[in-house]
Amino acid sequence: MKPTTYAILGQLAFRPWAAYELVKEMRRNFHYFYPRAESGLYAELKKLDQLGLARSESQTKGKKDRLVYTITEEGRKVLRDWLSTEPSSFHLEFDGLLRLFLSRFGGPGVVQNALKKTRLDSEELLGIAQKVGTEYLTGIAPAQSEIVLRACVFDFLVHYALLYKDWAINTENYLVRAGQLKEEDSIELAKDSIRTTMKKFGM
Numbered sequence: 001m002k003p004t005t006y007a008i009l010g011q012l013a014f015r016p017w018a019a020y021e022l023v024k025e026m027r028r029n030f031h032y033f034y035p036r037a038e039s040g041l042y043a044e045l046k047k048l049d050q051l052g053l054a055r056s057e058s059q060t061k062g063k064k065d066r067l068v069y070t071i072t073e074e075g076r077k078v079l080r081d082w083l084s085t086e087p088s089s090f091h092l093e094f095d096g097l098l099r100l101f102l103s104r105f106g107g108p109g110v111v112q113n114a115l116k117k118t119r120l121d122s123e124e125l126l127g128i129a130q131k132v133g134t135e136y137l138t139g140i141a142p143a144q145s146e147i148v149l150r151a152c153v154f155d156f157l158v159h160y161a162l163l164y165k166d167w168a169i170n171t172e173n174y175l176v177r178a179g180q181l182k183e184e185d186s187i188e189l190a191k192d193s194i195r196t197t198m199k200k201f202g203m
Contacts, residue, residue, distance in 0.1 A: 001078075004044045005053075007037035009079040012054055012071035014143070019045055019067050025142065032125055032157055045069055053078055100171075111175060115168045122165035129158050 007030060011022055023041045030037040048054040053075035056067045071079075096114040103110040133154060135141040143150055174193060178186040197203075 001082075002040075002044070003034065003036045004039060004041065005048065006079060006082050007034065008041065008044055008048060009053060009071060009075050012069055013076060013079060014146075016068050016070040018059075018061075019069065022069065028142075032160070033153070048075065096168075112172075115172050118164050118168040122161045122168070125157065125161040126165070129154065129161065 007026060008022070011017060011026055011029075017025065019042060022045070026041060027038055045054065045056075049056045049069070052072060054069045054071050056069050058065050059068050060066075096118045099106070099114040100111055103114070132141065136144065136147050136150065136154070141147070141150070174189075178189055181189060
């Protein structure tokens with residue numbers, strides 16, 4: 001099964017969801033740390049229904065009919081079995097870092113554009129975090145009952161955003177300084193940067 005399958009089952013384990021509301025909630029929850037869970041959501045819901053892991057029921061809300069999905073006991077078992085397995089190793093996929101890595105083969109502005117986009121993305125995430133954090137502190141978050149575990153996710157994502165933001169700012173300053181030096185001096189600057197990082201983290 002795909003990661004999307006388990007992510008959907010996890011959301012349904014909390015409570016029944018209308019398809020549209022479930023998709024909206026999953027994009028809110030998983031976008032920044034498990035974006036693969038956002039792909040093919042409607043098709044996956046239908047598949048879960050066909051497999052007997054969830055069941056759908058047509059309900060009327062106002063003048064519209066909507067499909068509401070509920071997890072089945074078999075769905076809970078599949079989710080429980082998956083949660084008992086060992087997690088996959090974490091990995092990083094960062095387009096801006098790839099562009100910096102290959103920037104010598106591009107035109108002017110490649111690095112600056114990558115760093116600017118990284119800063120903007122990190123600031124967007126921090127803005128969302130401020131809103132979400134306020135919701136939990138005031139008791140109005142959609143998953144308020146999950147605050148004990150969600151605080152851990154919140155802490156990770158804020159640190160993640162700050163890591164990207166600080167890296168982008170520091171990298172920009174470092175490259176400006178390196179660009180003002182002779183080649184041999186810029187090499188020494190790079191070595192000093194590596195030494196400083198290794199010392200900082202006890203390597």
